[in-house]
Amino acid sequence: MLKQTEGSKAVAEAVALCRPEVICAYPISPQTHIVEALGEMVKSGSLTPCEFINVESEFAAMSVAIGASAAGARSYTATASQGLLFMAEAVYNASGLGLPIVMTVANRAIGAPINIWNDHSDSLSQRDSGWMQLFAETNQEALDLHIQAFRLAEELSMPIMVCMDGFILTHAFERVDMPSQEQVDSYLPRFEPRQVLDPAEPVSIGAMVGPEAFMEVRYLAHAKQMQALERIPQLSAQFKEIFGRDSGGLVRTYSTEDAETIIIAMGSVLGTIKDTVDEMRAEGHKIGVLGIISYRPFPLEQVKAALINCRRFVVLEKSLAVGMGGIVATDVRMAVTGTGLKGYTAIAGLGGRPITKASLHQLFRQAEQDELPPVTFLDLDWDAVNKQLERERKTRRSGPAAENILHDKGLVSAKFG
Amino acid sequence: MFQIRVHGRGGQGVVTAAEMLSVAAFEEGRHAQAFPSFGSERTGAPVVAFCRISGREIRLREPIMEPDAIIVQDPTLLSQIDVFAGMKADGYVLLNSRHSFETLGLADLLKDRNAARFCTLPATELGLKHVGRPIPNVPLLAGFAALSGTIQLDSVIKAINEKFSGKVALGNIAAAEEAYLLVLAKMKEIADA
Numbered sequence: 001m002l003k004q005t006e007g008s009k010a011v012a013e014a015v016a017l018c019r020p021e022v023i024c025a026y027p028i029s030p031q032t033h034i035v036e037a038l039g040e041m042v043k044s045g046s047l048t049p050c051e052f053i054n055v056e057s058e059f060a061a062m063s064v065a066i067g068a069s070a071a072g073a074r075s076y077t078a079t080a081s082q083g084l085l086f087m088a089e090a091v092y093n094a095s096g097l098g099l100p101i102v103m104t105v106a107n108r109a110i111g112a113p114i115n116i117w118n119d120h121s122d123s124l125s126q127r128d129s130g131w132m133q134l135f136a137e138t139n140q141e142a143l144d145l146h147i148q149a150f151r152l153a154e155e156l157s158m159p160i161m162v163c164m165d166g167f168i169l170t171h172a173f174e175r176v177d178m179p180s181q182e183q184v185d186s187y188l189p190r191f192e193p194r195q196v197l198d199p200a201e202p203v204s205i206g207a208m209v210g211p212e213a214f215m216e217v218r219y220l221a222h223a224k225q226m227q228a229l230e231r232i233p234q235l236s237a238q239f240k241e242i243f244g245r246d247s248g249g250l251v252r253t254y255s256t257e258d259a260e261t262i263i264i265a266m267g268s269v270l271g272t273i274k275d276t277v278d279e280m281r282a283e284g285h286k287i288g289v290l291g292i293i294s295y296r297p298f299p300l301e302q303v304k305a306a307l308i309n310c311r312r313f314v315v316l317e318k319s320l321a322v323g324m325g326g327i328v329a330t331d332v333r334m335a336v337t338g339t340g341l342k343g344y345t346a347i348a349g350l351g352g353r354p355i356t357k358a359s360l361h362q363l364f365r366q367a368e369q370d371e372l373p374p375v376t377f378l379d380l381d382w383d384a385v386n387k388q389l390e391r392e393r394k395t396r397r398s399g400p401a402a403e404n405i406l407h408d409k410g411l412v413s414a415k416f417g
Numbered sequence: 418m419f420q421i422r423v424h425g426r427g428g429q430g431v432v433t434a435a436e437m438l439s440v441a442a443f444e445e446g447r448h449a450q451a452f453p454s455f456g457s458e459r460t461g462a463p464v465v466a467f468c469r470i471s472g473r474e475i476r477l478r479e480p481i482m483e484p485d486a487i488i489v490q491d492p493t494l495l496s497q498i499d500v501f502a503g504m505k506a507d508g509y510v511l512l513n514s515r516h517s518f519e520t521l522g523l524a525d526l527l528k529d530r531n532a533a534r535f536c537t538l539p540a541t542e543l544g545l546k547h548v549g550r551p552i553p554n555v556p557l558l559a560g561f562a563a564l565s566g567t568i569q570l571d572s573v574i575k576a577i578n579e580k581f582s583g584k585v586a587l588g589n590i591a592a593a594e595e596a597y598l599l600v601l602a603k604m605k606e607i608a609d610a
Contacts, residue, residue, distance in 0.1 A: 004443035006436070168478055173439045173451040271476030356479045
């Protein structure tokens, strides 16, 4: 059914259609509306049987999800930013134990400086945790990916983060097609756990594993993700059969057929990029887009196949590997090793800085002329940066950098736009 | 694509206004995208929300920097921030005030522009009268429907019924209907002048 609703509410409804049995969460912006909506559904009895557990922290949220999943319950939680960092130890345990928990990450920057706005630093910081990470481009895709995520997670008995841009998607009202319970039931079978804490057949979960077996257990996590590379496109195709739309998959190309320049990105910024590319296409530019939906597992082969005929690519990412450059860009470069393709990295939108069509036009034109440095910081205020660097050169006690830059920019506190 | 920017203060229903506008457009079978300015909203602090309306899917995710229409829910913002920044030459402005643009010292704003696209509306008063609360957002939406013709009053009423129920819905509908007629009358005055 078509409806105009908030991204968070749409995701909450989709999660409810997946019949979760335990939901545990600790509120943190911009994820809060999702679990609030689910909490209301459990309280009103519209989502039943399901237990909603209020916990005292994100660490507890993931710990409860681990316990619930090990007891055989379909388990869900959501978090963002420092919340994800606070639960990090348990995040690794969930994947290490092979428990198919689904977690929404409403992507948000990591402090300091404290910042509630969107970028991809939080989920990317858990890149190597063993969790799969799927990135939604729209609210429709966010809700669809949750349905696919429960199926994939439970098939492989591995956890998945469904990543959606905080505020930009979570707080946006837009049109979504909400599936029916029948559709979801026909796509998502009952949860049949591979391992379960069952008094009738007692097992222990979470053994200490020494050097003689640790590598094998760890390798299995990798093997699961390699299986996911095969299953994700299949599950997306099956999803289309039942729900009638393309959602998910590993990667998605747009106007790439004869493209000399291809822009690579994840999440909602793909929309702005596509609009920019359409305008440039209308002017005769040979430019296209490659959206990465599955960040983990990373589809090396599909990325290479999409890029092989272009002349150059730009990875535009909302994340920064401090001291190195791009995070996603590193993986993309790995995918095209040996092809001789020219690649650029653009770090953009950190801490919620708007990524505008005007800036993208300029960036993409510079790329076409091969005038970009290897790493570009889109719309960085160099005056502000240089002023602070100069201050540090001149004065030993130059003071706190964030406060200095706010002061230089004439701001008393963070402001949008 | 038609782009609307709503300015107001925390507590005035700025974000709700943009969301309801998107629901009204959706009710007309159109695509709409509403989103807040993502600030740490506090009561009384300046708040901005955005709404895009289009006949096709909206992919753009940047804030609205060149609006086709601006709705100002609180006239005291005018001395604090440039609410008209980036406004298109043929843009619409609907301002919550009992006073005219001239009385508010905004005559310059109308210079070289189409006066038929500018209107003030005593929306706080309408909110107090019909809902018992000084919340100007719903009357302004109805006023915007009258001013721009971009959405129908019926669609605004549908959005009200989706958001509110019972007495609050009825009060808001009464406020919307009066606001709509007030703006229509003002527009006729300008056209006849």
